[in-house]
Amino acid sequence: MSNACQYEGCTVGETGRCALENDPETCANRTAVRGDGDDATASPDGSESGIGAPVLTTPEELPSFPPSSTLKPEVIEAMMAGRYVTVVGILGDPEAGKTACLASLYLLLSHALLGRWSFADSRSLMAFEEISRGARRWNEGQTPDEMTVHTEMADERQPGFLHLRLRRAEDGKCFDLALPDLPGEWTKTLIRSSRTDRLEFVRSADVVWLVADGRILSNRELRQGAITRLGQLAGRLRSLMNGQSPKLLLVVTHRDLVEVSDAVLTRIQAEFGKHGLEAEVIPIAPFSDDAKIAPGFGLSNLISSTLERTVDRPDFWPQSPNSSRERSFLSYRRNS
Known part of the structure; x- marks a missing residue:
């Protein structure tokens, strides 16, 4: 036909x-x-x-967010060419709370609850949505056993970064953050076999977060092993940085359940001191099971310590002891 x-x-x-x-x-x-x-x-x-x-005209497409997930190192490098980006290294054992920290940070920003810091922009919103999705799925009002899922990398050879642009309330100044979401197995491999090819970005990191589980540090039977691993991690990190001393933040999680004693923290600082390093201790509680501790406890302090760095400057005109026997000005170049 x-x-x-x-x-x-x-x-x-x-x-x-x-x-x-x-x-x-x-x-x-x-x-x-x-x-x-x-x-x-x-x-x-x-x-x-x-x-x-055509039977029907093509409908007009509404503008939408571009598809995005974790960013490759090349994207962060291109971003750094236009403005300053604070690169953070995040290391810690599996189940220490690294991903929970990032998820809680995003949820606080989405509700404008991060103290003096507010959300300005992000190039990886979909990636934040993925890691925070578990915190929103509750079974009949019951808290899930785990707020986040175990981190799995699409490419096991290079890290994936999350991007945040934060605005400080006092002066409206904006800061860019590049936060890697890494599986804890990478840290274990660094400690055991000193594998550093996937962590080369740490060499250029402004700040390094060493995330430790506060429950283990408060357990009398388990904390010695955790303290030893933190010391070994500090040594590996010092070697990775070619002997330089990066700014270290010891992020102790699960503050809602336990409070690590000063004696344990002193032992950890002693382990760091063996490698010429020292760390600022910041306890946090990404999610809370205690009504007295708000979810996201300590995260505002963590961001402030990460972005706001004090620099020790020498005295412009130091005082020198007065000596009546020496007349330096008259002796200037006299013997030359």
Whole structure:
């Protein structure tokens, strides 16, 4: 059947001859064929339509967020070419609370609850949504066993970064943060075999978070092993940084359940001191099981310590002891 005739086997549309030997212009089986000038006819609404025209017009697409997940190091490098970006290294054992810290940080920002810091922009909103999704799925009002899922990398050879742009309330100044979401196995491999190829970005990190589980540090049977691993991690980190001393923040999680004693923290600082390092201790509680401790406890302090760095500057005109026996000005270049 031709596209110009309803009779089976007729090829009048291609040959111009009717299979029933009828006049093609008057044959009852012939479908209407319009010339090139008659293709378009006026529709009731005034627009032109005809054979071959689309049945429905293409709907206008609303603007949407671009698809994004964790960012590759190349994207962070391109971003750093335009403005300063604070790169953070986040290391710690599995289940220490690294991803929970990032998820809680995002949820606090989304509700404007991060103290003096507010949300300004992000290049990885979908990635934040993925890691915080578990905190929103509750079973009949019951808290889930784990607020976040275990981190799995799409590419096991390079890290994935999360981007945040924060605005400080006092002066409106904006700060860019590049936060890696790394599995704890990378830290274990660094300690055991000193594998550093996936952690090369730490060399250029402004701040390094060493995340430790406060429950383990408060357990008399388990804390010695955790303290030893933190010391070994500090040594590996010092070697990775070619002997330089990065700014270290010891992030102790689960403050809602336990409070690590000063004696344990002193032992950890002693382990760091063996490698010429020292760390500022910041307890946090990304999620809370204690009504007295608000969810996200300590995260505002963590961001402030990360972004606001004090620099020790020497005295512009130091005081020197006065000596009446020496007349330095008269002796200047006298023996030259």
